[in-house]
Structures are given as C-alpha cells and as structure tokens.
Amino acid sequence: MTQWTLGIIGGSGLYELDGLANIRREATTTPWGEPSDLLTFGELHGVPLVFLPRHGQGHRLPPSNIPYRANIAALKQAGCTDILSISACGSLREDLPPGHFVMVDQYVDRTEGRERSFFGPGCVAHVPMAKPVCSRLSRLAAEAGMAAGIALTPRGTYLAMEGPQFSTRAESELYRQWGMDVIGMTNMPEARLAREAELPYASIAMVTDYDCWRDDTHSVDVALVLEVMRANTVKAKRLLDGLTATLAGQTRVPGPDGIEAVLDSAIITPPGARDPAMVARLAVIAGRVFA
Template sequence: MSQWTLGIIGGSGLYQLDGLANVRRERIETPWGEASDLLTFGELHGVPLVFLPRHGQGHRLPPAAIPFRANIAALKQAGCTDILSISACGSLREELPPGHFVMVDQYVDRTEGRERSFFGPGCVAHVPMAKPVCSRLSRLAAEAGEAAGIALTPRGTYLAMEGPQFSTRAESELYRQWGMDVIGMTNMPEARLAREAELPYASIAMVTDYDCWREHTHSVDAALVLEVMRSNTVKVRQLLDRLVLAMSEQARMPGPDGIETVLDTAIITPPSARDPEMVRRLAAIAGRVLG
C-alpha cells in the first residue's frame, strides 16, 4: 500500500504543529540553498507529516525573500508525496468574510522578480499550469473543513501580489473587476515550483480581512490580520486533524491530474544538449526523469 507523506507549508500565524508523534527537526540542504527554516518531521494518525513555516520561526522573511525553490526542493527531498499550503489572504468578495476559508483552484500571478522555475539555460521545461492545484488533495481538504464545521468555499481565484505593502484601493477595486476572489503574497511561485517538482499541491487560503475595497470599513493592517489569524489557526488545526485521519484510512494512489508524471512531456532539451551542472542540480527534484 502506498503511503502518504504530507508536506505542510504554514503561513502567517502558523509556525508550528502541535500534537505530532515521533517529532524531529532537520535542516535539509538543497541545490538552491536552505529552506525558510528547519523541517519538522512527525506523525499524525500514523501518517508522516513534514512541516515548514514559510516565513521562518518568528516571521523573519518577507514574501519576496522567501526561498521558494529551496522550500519546495527540501520538501521533495524529505520524501513528501503531496503539499498543502496554508496562508492568510484578503477577501475581494462580500460573501467571503474574515474567518472564511477558500480552497484555491486558480491563480493570477502579479509577483515581480521572483525565481519562478527550477529549470533554465541548459535544461528547459514547460509544465502545464491550466489546473494549478491537485483536485484530489483540494477535495479531501475541503471535505475535512466541512466536517469540522468550518465555513469554506471549495473553489476560488487567488491574486498573487508582490507586497510587502497591502493594495491601494484602486488596485483592490481593479482586482474585483477582474473577478478575483482573494488576494495574497505567497502562493506564487510556490504553486509553479511544486508542479515542476511533480508534487500535488493544494492551497487553503484563510481570509483575515476585506483588503481595502470596502470604504465604510477599516482598511487592512497587520494588527487586524494577526488578530483574525489566531482564530483561523485553531480552525486549520481542526481541519488538518480530519484531513490526515481521512488519509490514514486510504491508500495513496497516483492522482487524477497526472501531476506525478508531468515532466515526462515537459522537458524539451534533448539529453545530448543538457548542461551537466544543471542536470546535477535538477536531480533533487527531477531525478525520476533525468536519471
């Protein structure tokens, strides 16, 4: 029976997981440097988990300084089969109030200057991103949230902004006109890199505020975000408990979206033209296809 190993990337307010068995912490070196922090290994309901705080303990790293490539590579090297991203976000919809959860299924990426790919000169790959999240993991997480009594929307589009400042009101209104549902600073290029590493990825966006488009309410600020995050963190731990319990009761089979084999048709540089040094680095995340 195949075994799940769930990687969990914790966002603002979620810097550790309690209640794990057989806990150990380890630093994993990757060809792209060190991850945001030590990885915490443990078990819940018999399922191996690997936890990584995206911003580091103490929230040391702003969004643009997060070592996204190292984070995904470290989780891949740690043996994760799937990644669940947990992050705070602002709402761009009246029907998504603070405290509400959204299972992201689409992205619009407005980040700037971040390294978006493991591949590059010497070995080129183009992975499909039409469906940027894993439908199975998203469904399991949504079912777990609903079972825990959490107000949750099973689909939504996430606008990834550069930050670290929050939006202007004009920007917030523009994103609403575009049809965006929530806004955050960290899911991109994280989701892109997980796809290149052939890791099924799902994202729980926890609403902390209404961004700044509601003129009659207080505009978003860090203090408001942290206040709501405290209650959201309690909810997400309840969701995780039910999610992992569901995983413990079923074998892990290859997912329905073909994510685990996406590199079979994505690498277009023939072996004879590949840069050996690039191939050596890529072995950490693409060794299955590069040999």
Template sequence: MTTWKLGIIGGSGLYALDGLEDVRAQGVTTPWGSPSAPLTHGRLNGVDLVFLPRHGPGHAIPPTDIPFRANIAALKMAGCTDILSISACGSLREHLAPGHFVMVDQYVDRTVARERTFFGPGCVAHVPLARPVCARLSGLAADAAEAEGIPTQRGGTYLVMEGPQFSTRAESELYRQWGMDVIGMTNMPEARLAREAELPYAAIAMVTDYDCWYDEAGEVDVAEVLKVMQGNTVKAKALLLRMTGSLSGQDRTPSPDGIETVLDTAIITPPSARDPKILSDLMVVAGRVL
C-alpha cells in the first residue's frame, strides 16, 4: 500500500507544528544548498509529515532569499508524496476579509530575482503549468477547513510580488483590475519547482490584511498583520489535524492530474547532449526519468 507523506511548508506565523508523535530533526544538504531549516519529521493522526518553516528559525530569511530549490529538493529527498504550502497573504477582494483562507488554484508570477528551475544549460525541460496546483490535495485541504468552520474560498488567483516591501496603492489597484484575489511574496517559484520535482502541490493562502487598496481598512501594517496571523496559525493547525484525520489509513493513489509523471514528456535535451554535471544534481528531483 502506498501511504501519504505530506511535506508541510509553513509560512509567516507557522514555525512549528503541535501534537506530532515520533518527532525527529534531520539536517539536509542538497545540490542547491541547505533548506531554510532542518526538516522536522513526525506523525499526526498516524500520517507521516515533514515540516519545513519557509523563512527559517525566527523568520530570518526574507522572501527573495528563501532557498526555494533546496527546500523542494529536501522534501523530495525526504520521501514526501505531496506538498501543502501554508502562507500569509493580502486580500484584493472585499469579501475575502482577514481570517479567510483561500485555496489557491492559479498564479500570476511577478518575481524577477529568483532561481525558478532545477534544469538549465546541459539539460532543458519545460513542464506544463496550466494547472499549477493539485486539485485533489487542494480539495482535501478545503474540506478540512470547511469542517473546522474556517471561512474558505475554493479557488483563487495569487499574485506573487517580489517584496520585501508591500505594494504601492497604484500596484494594488492594478492587480485588482487584473482580477487577482490575493497577493503574497512566497508561492513562486515554489509551485514551479514542485511541479519539476513531480510533487503534487497545493496552497493555503491565509488572509491577514487588505493590502493597501481598501480605504476603510487603512494601509497594511506589520503590527496589525501579526495580530491576525496568530489567529490564522491556530486555524491552520486545526485544519492539519482534521485533514490528517481524514487521510489516516487511506491508501494514496497517484494524483489524478498526472503530476508524478510530468517529466515523461518535459525534458527536451536528448540523452546524448545532456551535461553529466547537471544530471548528477538532477538525480535528486528527477531520478525517475534520468
């Protein structure tokens, strides 16, 4: 029987998980360096989890400097079957008030200063990203959120900005005109890399503020964000407890979206032209096809 092993990437406010059994820490080194922090292995409701705080201990790593490639590679090396990303975000829609959770299903990536692929010169790949999250995993998270009474929207577009500054008013209004739902700084290139590593990925965006477009709420303020974030963190932990309870003892089948085999048709460089050095690195995330 194939079992679930969830990689949990914790964002702002979520730096540890409560109630884990058989906890152990694991230091990891990948071809792309070390992840944000040692991995924390444990079990919740009998389901294996691997937890990684995206910003490191004490939130010392700013968005652009997060070692995204090392983080995804480390979770792949740890044997994770799926990745659930949890992150704080701003709302670009009045009905998505602070405290709401959005199960993101689309992205617009506005980052410019981040390494966004495991592949490169010597071995080129183009993975499809039309549907950047795993619908099954996202649905399971939404089911758990709703069962916990958390105000939840299934589906939404996340605008990924570079940061670390918040938006200007003009930017915020522009993104609203584009039809964006939430805004944040961390889900890309994370989702891109998870797809290259053939790991089903889903994202829970926890609303902390209204960015800066909503006059009644005023401008986004870190102190106010932190207050909302504390409540969101409690909700996120309850969601994980509920979700693992529903998965406990269940056989895990491949993602209906075909994510675990996406590299079968993505690598364009023929074997005779591939660079042995990059192939050695890629074995960590793409060894199944290499």
C-alpha cells in the first residue's frame, strides 16, 4: 500500500476540521449500525482524510453510548489505513498541566458494559494488546506537535473510566498511586476495536484539567474544561497540519508493529467451525483473512 488515508476521530471540542480540500460528507452504515455522524472526506496537503466526530455534531452522544464498533467499521469501510484519535482528558500528574498534549502509549481500561470486540460466538479471535498503539504513527504525530511548538509528552498511560460523571477525589488519588498519567472516557474500547480491524491507531490526549486530586485548584467542571478545550483544539489542528505535510512526502508501507496482519495469528476458530453469518458480518473489518 502506497497511499496514506488518515482517519481522524475528533473528541470533545473537535467537531470539524478547517482547511480541507475536496470536501464531501457521506452517511454510511455498518453491520454494527450507524457511526456517530456523517463521515467528512477531504484532503490536507494532498493526504486523504476521513473525519468523524466521536460524540456527533453538537456533542449529542455521551461516552457510554458512542457506537464504537460502528465508528471503527465505518472508517475501515471508507478506506482508512491509519487512525488518529484526538481526545480531551484530565491530568493525574503535576507536570502535565492544562494545555499539555500526551501521546498515549498504554491503557488501563476501567469501562463497563461496552461492546469490546467485533468477534464473538461463531468466530473467536484474541488480538494482542501489549502494545496498544502504533509506534510509527505515534512518533510522527509527536514530532509534528513538537515542531508546531506544542508542549507534548511522547508517552503516557491513559486510565479509561466509564463516566459520564467525573472522578471522586478518592478515585483520582488511587489512579495516581497506580502511576496513571491521564484520565478520559473514550479511548476504550476504541483502541481495542482498531486493533481487531487491523488499523494502526494513535491517540493524542489533550489535557483540559487536573481531574480533582489537587486541593489547591477547583474540582473539574464543564465550564473550565470548555475554556481550555478551545485553545487545545486550535493546537490540535496545527499538529494535524504538520503531520499531513510530513505524510505527503512519504510512501506508506506496512508499519513496524505488524498491526496490518495481526489477525493472521489471532483467529482461533478453524474455518470449518465458523458461523457463515458471523463471517459475512466480519468481512467489513476482516475481509483480508477470510478471502
């Protein structure tokens, strides 16, 4: 594969992208339902992009009701080769202040009740998640952010909580004791599903607040988050501009982590035991291995 097609999942505050060429918007559906909103197709520096606001226009969907499977499947159907997630988050470290960006490289998943897999009865798969993000895309995004003058930490662990309420102080202190760096509500099961769809995934966590662990600051609230979010969104667009300028000059080859072929050794159900209806449904995200 020689052409990058970058899927952008925009989180809180990022509901559209500026400066795209050849824009078109399309409704789509998947075997797992409709995604959060219309897909916006466009180009930046000649690189094809497919943008999807995670919460929908107008921020209509709470974290627990985001159609994560449909979102990833829709981006796969649209021809995306890689996915860049952009999310608001809280900081659990003094040296990660509001306005700081973190390139997530690890997760602790504390979400509950969300559908975490495309696979299931009739066709079982176990994808590896020891390294849950794409090292290449994460590095390129980090380099673009730092080149744009954004305060950015290239590694960090993201605690995924269920929400929609923010943490109690006891929870916030516990997560700090665990060594977590940032906390958010939406990167899981998104990262898991991207891996099952063989899509390299990277996540930019944009700090909006200190959660509620600091005694000398106000507890996190929506008004404070929105104030910082506006500035973070401007910086995220600068990062994306620099990233696509870099990608425009590169030929895309399979990444170093083997993500594009991860299902070769992950599907445990032998062909003769697979449910044809399940296989037909999975063809959207795993058609390569069922061909």
